[in-house]
Amino acid sequence: CCHSTVSYRPIRPSDLEILEQIHGDIFPIRYESEFFQDVVHGHGIVSWAAVDHSRGDGKGDELIGFVTARVVLATESEIVDLLDYDSAESEWSLVYILTLGVVDKYRNLGIASSLILEVIKYACSIPTCRAVYLHVISYNFPAIHLYKKMSFKCIRKLLGFYLIDGQHYDSYLFVYFVQGC
Template sequence: MDTFSWYNVDNGNSYKKNVTKSVPLCNLNNLQLRFLCPSDLEEVRALCRNWFPIDYPYNWYEEITSNPRFYSLAAIYEGVIIGLIVAEIKSFSKLNKEDKSILSTCFGKSSSVAYMLSLGVSEVHRRNGIASLLLDNLISHLTAPENRDCKALFLHVLTTNKPAIHFYEHRNFRLHSFLPYYYYIKGMSKDGFTYVLYLNGGHSPWGLYDYLKHYGHYLLRGDLCRWFLIWLRSAFMWVLPGMRRMAMENTTVVSVSEFPWTK
């Protein structure tokens, strides 16, 4: 069976471990995985320029090869980087406007999501399971106990990138939204898609059908008490914002009427 091994590069990061696992998907012997380090910058930059139509700024490469907030994992074969994946865990409250609808607000502001910035494999090594291997390692990291608040992994992809779309859909990513003119490539605007993989119990904002399906499940099981408590909690969460607004408005009216000289 083919194997890969983790190995360290002396770049001061203590979280890199030595592990050996079997990789049934990969046809390459002695494939190794390790995290990127600053000395990889030029090699990674050359690969990304070859793989992707987007021209990333130089400081982007500096960040993904040195900043520990990025999960930057490389696949190494015969001493050469042949694949990489880059992701970042973000607070839900700090997401861009177009990405806010990814996660239901019931999870609260303390929840987080992971954004996949990049996933690529050298053309001659594609269809060997390397992209799946890199993605599996990222998902394992995101579903570890210390990342249980991470409720989704999402990414953006060009609408014309059919191989990538097929890959993500095969890996259970869902099409979430269409982003017109999201990319600007070589002087032209290009459309994009947002794809999402929900993790650790995460889900998208629910519609009426989702609520009926969810509560119907408890009714069919005969768990009426639990169903009623969940329904009551959901109803309270739904009306709470309105109650707060009414309380604030009433407070303002009372304050003004009590002190007429403020008018």
């Protein structure tokens, strides 16, 4: 199929509309328009888009998948306790994955795995970075399977972390340590 024609690039301002549309289609949580503005302008957010060059109708550069992430200070994160942290390491950072998604038709081709590898490579390129981490809602089995396959460790269950349509749902916190890679 299309695998070899898929490539990865940063998300840019021209992706705004499709980025918002896909988030709306595949996530149960609504994101503010400020979030999408920050993504496409790279304001405090790093991102990768997947595109399929073999698509017709001028869609060869249209998003079929994405990952968005933020670099955070380890001291300000909820996983500082996992890091053997002491005051000498005040500069340690982490990469927090905000959103990851692939449009339905392109799933199970390894695109999300490739997007995660881009994030891991980026994290490894930051000398102060110690880990990549993320939250996933507890019923999202495809995503949980994917993170385990990518060697993320499930380190915490957060009860009632998500509030969707007035209902609470648990989340799992997954971490991939990058020290030494």
